[in-house]
Amino acid sequence: xxxxxxxxxxxxxxxxxxxxxxxxxxxxxxxxxxxxxxxxxxxxxxxxxxxxxxxxxxxxxxxxxxxxxxxxxxxxxxxxxxxxxxxxxxxxxxxxxxxxxxxxx
Amino acid sequence: xxxxxxxxxxxxxxxxxxxxxxxxxxxxxxxxxxxxxxxxxxxxxxxxxxxxxxxxxxxxxxxxxxxxxxxxxxxxxxxxxxxxxxxxxxxxxxxxxxxxxxxxxxxxxxxxxxxxxxxxxxxxxxxxxx
Numbered sequence: 001x002x003x004x005x006x007x008x009x010x011x012x013x014x015x016x017x018x019x020x021x022x023x024x025x026x027x028x029x030x031x032x033x034x035x036x037x038x039x040x041x042x043x044x045x046x047x048x049x050x051x052x053x054x055x056x057x058x059x060x061x062x063x064x065x066x067x068x069x070x071x072x073x074x075x076x077x078x079x080x081x082x083x084x085x086x087x088x089x090x091x092x093x094x095x096x097x098x099x100x101x102x103x104x105x
Numbered sequence: 106x107x108x109x110x111x112x113x114x115x116x117x118x119x120x121x122x123x124x125x126x127x128x129x130x131x132x133x134x135x136x137x138x139x140x141x142x143x144x145x146x147x148x149x150x151x152x153x154x155x156x157x158x159x160x161x162x163x164x165x166x167x168x169x170x171x172x173x174x175x176x177x178x179x180x181x182x183x184x185x186x187x188x189x190x191x192x193x194x195x196x197x198x199x200x201x202x203x204x205x206x207x208x209x210x211x212x213x214x215x216x217x218x219x220x221x222x223x224x225x226x227x228x229x230x231x232x233x234x235x
Contacts, residue, residue, distance in 0.1 A: 007148065040155065047120050048149035050127035052142040060108065060146075071210060078213035093216035097106065097146070101211050 001038040002029040003104075007060040010046045013089050021088035025061065028084060032077060033066050059089050062099035074100055106212050106219055107134055107169040109147045111189065112156035117163060122192040123149050129188040130165075137180050138173060141225050144214070162199040163189055171206035172222040178204050 004025055013021070022039055029037040049056035061081055069077070081098045085091065109130055111118070118126070127147040134145050150156060158164045165185055169178075182202040190200045209219040220228040 042150075042153075042155065044148045045150070048123060050123075050131070050147045052145060053128040053131040053147075056146060056148070058146055074211070075213075075218055078218065079216070082213055082216065094143075094214070097108075097212065097214045099106075099207065099212045101207070 001035055002033050002063050002066060004029065004037045004039045004061065004063040005042065006039055007042045007044060007058075008089070009044050009049045009056060009058070012057065012059070017088050017090075021085065024084050024088065025081075028081060029063070035066060037063070057091060057095050058097060059085050059091050059095060060097045060099070061085050062097075062101070064101045064104050066103055068102065069100065106207060106209070106214065107140070107145055107167050109134075109145070109165060109167045109185075110150065110153075110156055111147065111163065111165045112150045112153040112158060113163045113193075114158060115151045117195070118149060118151075118189075118193055125192045126189055129192070130185055133184045133188065134167075134169075134181065137177050137184075138169075138222065139225075140170075140222070141229055143229075144219075144225075158201070161201050162195055163193065163201070165189055165200065165202040167202075167204040168207050169204050170209045170212075170219060170222050172209070173206070 026037045051058050077100055078098045082096050085096045130147050131142055131145045135142055156164050156166055186197055186200045186202040190197050209221050212219045
């Protein structure tokens with residue numbers, strides 16, 4: 001499985017959007033890495049998230065690939081993952097951080 | 106990026122302290138690294154299983170862009186540890202701070218791969234209007 005960490009701010013995403021986001025991330029890892037996602041869903045409690053020292057609206061999706069990625073492919077996948085997050089959270093590109101890391105040792 | 110996640114034993118960090126700590130960590134990170142403030146994320150948790158405190162009161166873990174010197178990283182953790190301890194009324198020994206390097210080109214923010222440390226000006230100019 002692909003370990004995926006999703007961090008959202010409390011109250012930011014309705015339950016149906018959370019469900020859809022998780023499903024689409026799962027489809028993304030299946031399509032890209034041929035395995036399902038193991039999603040660690042982390043909610044930042046209200047009043048506990050800050051970006052630039054101001055209340056945060058940032059959503060973060062970070063995963064470990066299961067194979068080495070050439071940089072052009074990594075960039076394309078980062079963009080795709082970001083678009084999935086924007087679609088289901090309603091956040092702008094400036095509020096979404098995606099990370100695709102090399103396989104864990 | 107950077108993403109600082111601060112896990113504490115329940116009740117150790119008040120809401121008022123969170124604001125002050127977030128401001129201090131942002132200032133410290135930007136002062137030491139020259140990174141823009143908009144990059145700095147600070148999230149607080151209580152009794153979070155994914156960030157074990159291992160007997161201390163607070164564990165601060167920062168994922169930062171790779172390329173900082175060991176001196177910078179030591180300065181970051183020392184000053185951030187002190188900031189958390191100060192605002193929580195804790196001894197330094199009760200606060201653990203650590204960082205982990207992440208290559209900038211593994212991360213996308215604002216629809217673009219992050220710049221390497223020191224190359225933020227062009228990246229920021231391109232994102233001013235987003």
